[in-house]
Amino acid sequence: MQQHNLTITAKHQPVVLERLLQVTRYRGFNVVGMTMFPVSELEQLTIELSVVSDKSVDNLKNQLLKIIDIEQIKVEDQALQKFMA
Amino acid sequence: MTGAELTLQILQQHGVDSVFGYPGGAIMPLYDAIYDSPIKHFLCRHEQGAAFAAVGYARASKKVGVCLATSGPGATNLITGLADAMSDSVPVVAITGQVPTVAMGSDAFQEVDIIGLSLAVTKHCVQVTNVEDIPTAIEEAISIALSGRMGPVLIDIPKDIQVAETQVGGKGPMNGNGPTAVDCHHDLAIEQAKTLISQAKKPVLYVGGGVGMADAVSELREFSQLSKIPSVSTLKGLGTVAADDEYYLGMLGMHGTKAANYAVQQCDLLIAVGARFDDRVTGKLKEFASNAKVIHFDIDQAEVNKRRLVDVALLGDLKVNLPATAVTTDIAPWQQYCRRMIIDFAWQYDHPGEKIFAPALLNKLSQLMPDTTVVTTDVGQHQMWTAQHMAFAQPENFLSSGGQGAMGFGLPAAIGAQVSRPNDTVIAVSGDGSFMMNVQELATLKRYGIPVKIVLIDNARLGMVRQWQQIFFEERYSETDLSDNPDFVMLAQAFDIKGQVITTKQQVDAALKEMLAHDGPYLLQVRIDELDNVWPLVPPNAANEAMLESVK
Ligand SMILES: Cc1ncc(C[n+]2csc(CCOP(=O)(O)OP(=O)(O)O)c2C)c(N)n1
Secondary structure, eight states, rough: OOEEEEEEEOOOOOTHHHHHHHHHTTTTTTEEEEEEETTTTTTTTEEEEEESSSSSSSHHHHHHHHEEEEEEEEESSSSSBBOOO | OOOHHHHHHHHHHTTTTEEEEOOOOOGGGHHHHTTTTTSEEEEEESSSHHHHHHHHHHHSSSSSSSEEEEEHHHHHHTHHHHHHHHHHOOOOEEEEOOOOOTTTSOTTTTTHHHHHHHGOOOOOOOOOOOOHOOOOHHHHHHHHBBBBSSSOOEEEEEEHHHOOBBBOOOOOOOSSSBBBBOOOOOOHHHHHHHHHHHOSSSEEEEEOOHHHHHTHHHHHHHHHHHHOOOOOTEEETTTSSOTOOEEEEOOOOOOOOOHHHHHHHHHSEEESSOOOOOOOHHHSGGGGTTEEEEEEESSSSGGTSSOOOEEEEEEESSEEEEEEEEOOOHHHHHHHHHHHHHHHHHOOOOOOBBBBOHHHHHHHHHSSOOOOOOEESSSSHHHHHHHHOOSSSGGGEEOOSSSSOTTTTHHHHHHHHHHHOOSOOHHHHHHHHHGGGGGGHHHHHHTTTTEEEEEEEEEBBOOOHHHHHHHSSSTTTTOOBTOOOOHHHHHHHTTTTTEEEEEBBBGGGHHHHHHHOOSSEEEEEEEEETTOOOOOOOOTSTTTOOOOSOOO
C-alpha cells in the first residue's frame, strides 16, 4: 500500500465532487484525507486528496482526468514528488 | 418559448430528427412540445427499450442517439441502456424529467436522484437549474457524447424549468454531428512504432471497436494492405477488416477462432488499435501474447497501461496515427504460417442429422443478405455464433452489447438502427431467453411498421448458461430450462407480425429467402437442439491457446 497526494483543480460544478469520489473508489483507492477550497471567485475548486492503494496512481490520474469538470491533477508520492499534466 | 420548446429546438439545430422515449408526469411539458415538433418521436414500450434503441440508432448511423424518460422509475429504467453505452463508448444523450425544483430533495412522488444513480454509467451528467442554461447544457451534452472517446450523457430537467418562459436561443450547431478527436501524435512514438513494426518477425494487428468509432476503417484497411500484417478482431471490431482479407484470422478471445488465438499467443508484436484488452479477449492476462511487445493506438489515455503495459503508446486520432505509422514488412514465413492456419482451421458447416445447425444457418443468412444489412444480436450462444459465422461489410453493420453483454439489447437496438437507416435491411438475431427481456418492443414494430427481421434461435434454454453448467457445474441445470416458452409465432401474430417456425435443415434456405423478401417485420423461429454448444471455448482464467472444442 502506498499513499499518494493529489492536488486537483476542478470547475466548481455540483456533481464534480461525487464523480471524483466515485471514480476513486471504483478504481480501487481509499480516501484517507481530503481538503477543498474554492479559488478564483468560486468558479474553480482546489481539492487535495490523499489516497492509498496498491494500484497504479498514474492509472487513477488518467481516469480522473476524464471527468469533464476536472482540469488538472498534480500527483505527489510520499517520497518523491512528480508533477504531471 | 418554453424550456421544453427550447430543448427540442436545440436538439433539432444539432441534426437530431428522431428520439426514442416514454412519457410521464415530470416530462409532460416536453411531450407537450413534441406534439408540435418536427422531431419524430418513437414510443418504445419500456424505457430500457428506448435507451437501447438510441444506442442502436447511434451505432448504426454514427450520429448521437437521444432517449427521453420521466423522473423516478422512468429514469431508472434507462440505466441498463446507459451502462451499455458507457461500456461500448456509444454517443447517447438521455433527457430525463425531474420533479419541480421546489419539490426536489423532499422525497417527492416519482423523485429519484438520477444524477447520483447515473454517475457510474455516464460520461457526464448535468441537472439544469435555470431555463437559460438549456442551450448550453444540450450543446455541451452532444459535444461531450461525440468527442474523444464517445459515451452517454444525461441531462435532468426539472418540470418547472421545462415550462418556464425564456427569450434565449441556441447558438446553432457547433461542429455538427460526427466523431471528433483530439490529435496529439508524437513524432518520437511514431518513429518507435515504425521501428518495432519493421523489425517484428511475427506481428499481429488486434483491431477493436475504436477504429469504426474513429471513422478510421479505410485508414486501418490501408495500413493492413500496405503492411500485410495478419489481423484479428474483437467482437466490436468485426466488420473493420474486410472479411475476405488474405491475412484476416477472425475474432480472438473466449470464443475466438483457433487461428486468431494461436497467432496472438505466438506473436512477437501486438498492435492494438482502438481495443482495450478486455478479459473476454485476453483470457488469463499474464499468459496473453506473453512474448509480444505491444503498440497501443487509442483515443483514451486511461486505456494505455490499464491491463497491459505497452512499449509504445500512440494517443489521438487513428485517422492521423495509422497512416503515420504504416510501413511495409518482411514477414513472409509468418504470413504463410497464418495463411496455413486460416485454411486448416476454417469453419466446418457439415453437420449430421436433420436438425438445424445454427452456425450453418447464420452463415447462409450472411451470404443471402445485402452487404448493407445491419445485424444486431442479443446475448448468449446465438450472439457468439453470429460473430463467428456472419461477415459484415462495416463495423456499424454489426451491433451487439459487448462490454456489458446485456440481454434484451437485440430487438430495441434493431429498431433504432432501422429508424436511422430506413433503406437498409435490419436483422435481429436473438435467443429465446433474451428475446423475452424486451419482447414488448414488438409493439413498437407494429406501431410504426418497422420492418425488422427477427431470427430467433430457439434452444428452449438459457443456452450459454446451460453450456457453462454442462462444462463447469457438473450438468446441474439450475433454472436454465425454458421448454415452457410461449408460442413465439402466435405471439408475433398478436402484433400483426408475420412469422414461421422451422425445425429441419431442408427448410432453411426457403425460410431465409422468404424472410428477407418480406415487406415488413418478420419473425423466423429456428428450433435447434438444446445441447448445441459454442466452440471453441477458452475456459475462464485459462490462456487463450487452451481452447476446448467439445464437452470432455
Ligand atoms: C440482462 C442479463 N441477464 C443475465 C445475463 C446472463 N446470461 C448470459 S447469456 C444468458 C442466456 C441467454 O439465453 P438466450 O437468450 O436464450 O440465448 P442462447 O445462449 O440460448 O443463444 C444469460 C442468462 C445477461 N447476459 N444479461
